[in-house]
Amino acid sequence: MGLLKIGCKTMREGVLVSSIFFIAGILMILAGTNVVPDLFYMQQVVMFAGLLLLLFAPLILIATFLLSVLPGAKENLDKCEH
């Protein structure tokens, strides 16, 4: 149940990790198509890893949002600094 508890720090971490995944995913896909050499399926591997990161980005954000609206989370999040 500890995993379902969200505070100011975890909420910010969720948003930050999601943003990092999103940007890293885009960069990896772009790198896979333009920069990475065509050696031992490196292009495809980098692109696929990029796709995974890109898909996980909204999932993390949605999970963070859902945790923040769970009953009991309001008390913790109301104390967050703006």
Added chain:
Amino acid sequence: MSKLKLPLFITRHVLFALLIGGVAGIGFMLFLTEFDHLTSSEAFCTTCHSMELVAEPYRQSPHYKPTSGVRASCGDCHVSEGVFAATWDHFIGGKDLFKQIFGPEYDDPVINALHLPEAAFAAREWFKKRDSATCKRCHVKEAIFGSRPDTLLIHREDAKDKTCIECHYNLVHRVVPAKSVFKRDKWNRMIEQEYGLQPGEADKLLGDH
């Protein structure tokens, strides 16, 4: 006139979050669309040599050289329509990349031909499960008049409860018999003859991989 009560949760921070989230969401969708477009192309698919072996017969087929000039690329047939379905197909397609790297030597024409039937059966099953949705991107059953008098009747009556792939297969890639009549032994002997292998070598190669 009663005053309109605005929700209190809309603050400057919520506005910022909506703006950034909205822009990121649009970017996400546009990027996925472009990604699916790129990874559905023949140029991308044939970056793996094993796919080049499959693409050779395709380039001789009417789907590549149609009289109408409407060319179907790899993704037009093998990737579902719509950005989410296409992304899902590409995500699932990651297993093929895994097999390409860690599986049998598919780049070898003999190994490729030996494994082709299973790939063909899986592809046919994929089409059947989706009611040949990707065929229907271009082909409309009700609009198939054909040149023979019974073509229209067959498609309106006999094939009423059937999906395209149940009758129309072996149109693009190398001919593989229907799963119900496929004989592995016969196929292996044919490959041995085609590539000048010793009798029983195909079984050995298949067993090794």
